[in-house]
Amino acid sequence: MQKKIRVCLIGCGRAGMIHARSYMGGVSGAVLAALCDPSADTLKAAAEETGVTKLYSDWHDVMKDEEIDAVIVVTPTQFHHDVVISAASAGKHVFCEKPMASTEAECDEMIAACATNKVKLQLGFMRRFDRSFRRGKEMLDAGTVGDVTLIKSNTYGPSEPKEWMYDVRRNYGPIGEVNSHDFDTLRWYAGSEVKMIHAVGHNFRSPEKARQYPEYYDTCTVMLEFENGVLGMITGAQYVRYGYDSRAEILGTQGIIKVGSQHANSAETVTADRVIRSDSMDSWRTLFIDAYRAEDQAFIDCIRDDTEPLVSGTDGKMALVLVNEGLRSILERRPIMLKNGLPEE
Numbered sequence: 001m002q003k004k005i006r007v008c009l010i011g012c013g014r015a016g017m018i019h020a021r022s023y024m025g026g027v028s029g030a031v032l033a034a035l036c037d038p039s040a041d042t043l044k045a046a047a048e049e050t051g052v053t054k055l056y057s058d059w060h061d062v063m064k065d066e067e068i069d070a071v072i073v074v075t076p077t078q079f080h081h082d083v084v085i086s087a088a089s090a091g092k093h094v095f096c097e098k099p100m101a102s103t104e105a106e107c108d109e110m111i112a113a114c115a116t117n118k119v120k121l122q123l124g125f126m127r128r129f130d131r132s133f134r135r136g137k138e139m140l141d142a143g144t145v146g147d148v149t150l151i152k153s154n155t156y157g158p159s160e161p162k163e164w165m166y167d168v169r170r171n172y173g174p175i176g177e178v179n180s181h182d183f184d185t186l187r188w189y190a191g192s193e194v195k196m197i198h199a200v201g202h203n204f205r206s207p208e209k210a211r212q213y214p215e216y217y218d219t220c221t222v223m224l225e226f227e228n229g230v231l232g233m234i235t236g237a238q239y240v241r242y243g244y245d246s247r248a249e250i251l252g253t254q255g256i257i258k259v260g261s262q263h264a265n266s267a268e269t270v271t272a273d274r275v276i277r278s279d280s281m282d283s284w285r286t287l288f289i290d291a292y293r294a295e296d297q298a299f300i301d302c303i304r305d306d307t308e309p310l311v312s313g314t315d316g317k318m319a320l321v322l323v324n325e326g327l328r329s330i331l332e333r334r335p336i337m338l339k340n341g342l343p344e345e
C-alpha cells in the first residue's frame with residue numbers, strides 16, 4: 001500500500017484553515033502532519049482545532065523536516081515566492097494559493113524550481129473544481145451552445161475593505177482581491193490567451209477615502225479580447241454588503257450557459273404581501289467549500305498518481321499577468337495589448 005502523503009500547512013489564517021479542515025475532514029491518501037505560522041495565537045488555535053502536534057513558527061524549519069512530503073502555502077502573497085522555491089529545493093510538492101506571487105518573473109522562478117526538482121506545483125483556483133463551474137465547462141466543450149462568442153464572469157464581495165486594501169498600487173484593489181479567479185475562469189473557458197485588456201474602476205462606496213487614496217476603486221469593469229476571437233467581460237466589486245456573488249455566463253451561437261447562483265439554499269418564503277424571500281450566499285467560504293476539498297484531493301491524487309496538476313504554475317502566472325495589466329489599464333486609463341497573453345514591451 002502507498003504511504004500517506006504527509007502535508008504541512010504554512011499559514012493558518014482564513015484560507016489556510018479551510019485547507020486544514022479539508023484534510024481533517026478526509027482528503028484520502030494524505031495526513032495533515034504539521035502546521036506553521038509565526039503568530040503564536042494563530043498557531044495555537046489551529047493546533048487546538050486540528051489536533052496536530054508538530055508545530056513550526058518559521059517556515060525555514062519545515063524545509064528541513066524530512067517527514068514532510070508536501071506543503072500548502074497560504075501565507076500572505078508576498079511570501080509565496082520564497083516559500084515555494086525553498087520547498088521545491090527541499091523536494092517537497094507544493095500547493096500554492098493565488099495570487100501566485102507579485103511579478104511574472106517570480107512566477108517563472110517558482111515554476112522552474114518545481115520543474116527542476118521534479119515536484120508538483122498546483123495553484124489555488126478552486127473554481128475549476130466547483131461542480132457548477134465544471135459543468136459549465138463540460139457543456140461548453142460538448143458544443144451544447146454552439147461556438148463560444150462572449151464569456152462574462154462577476155465576483156462581488158460583501159466586506160468593508162481593510163485599511164491596507166485602499167493602496168491599490170501595492171494591493172491591487174478588487175481586480176486582484178476578487179477578480180483573479182474570474183481571469184482564470186475566462187482563460188479556462190475561452191481556451192485561449194488574452195490579446196487585449198481594458199479596465200475601468202471607480203470608488204463609489206468609500207468617498208471619505210478618496211482624498212488619502214485617490215486611486216482607490218471599489219468597482220471595476222474589464223473588457224477582454226482573446227486570441228481566438230472570443231470576447232470577455234469581467235466585473236468586480238468590494239463592499240457590496242448584500243452577500244457574496246459569483247456567477248458566469250457563456251454566450252454561444254446556439255444558446256447560453258449560466259453558471260452559479262446567489263442563493264444560499266433552495267428554500268423560499270412567499271408571504272401574503274406577495275413578496276418572495278430567500279437567503280443570499282454569505283461568503284466564498286460557504287459557496288466554494290466543496291471545491292476547496294476537491295482541489296485538495298486533486299493535489300494529493302496528482303502526487304500519488306504522478307500526473308500533471310489540473311491547475312498549473314503557468315495558470316497562476318497568466319492570471320497574475322492579467323491582474324497586473326488590468327490594474328495598469330485602470331491607472332493609465334487605456335487599453336493594453338498583450339502577445340501570447342504576456343505584456344508586449
Ligand SMILES: NC(=O)c1ccc[n+]([C@@H]2O[C@H](COP(=O)([O-])OP(=O)(O)OC[C@H]3O[C@@H](n4cnc5c(N)ncnc54)[C@H](O)[C@@H]3O)[C@@H](O)[C@H]2O)c1
Binds near residue numbers: 015036
Ligand atoms: N483561493 C481563494 O479563494 C483565497 C481566499 C482567501 C485568501 N486567499 C489567498 O491565501 C493567502 C492568505 O490569505 P488569508 O486571507 O488566509 O490571509 P490571513 O491573513 O487570514 O492568513 C495568513 C496567515 O499567514 C501567516 N503568516 C504571515 N507570515 C507568514 C510567514 N512568513 N510564514 C508562515 N505564515 C505566515 C499569518 O500569521 C496568518 O495566520 C493569500 O495569498 C490570499 O490571497 C485565497
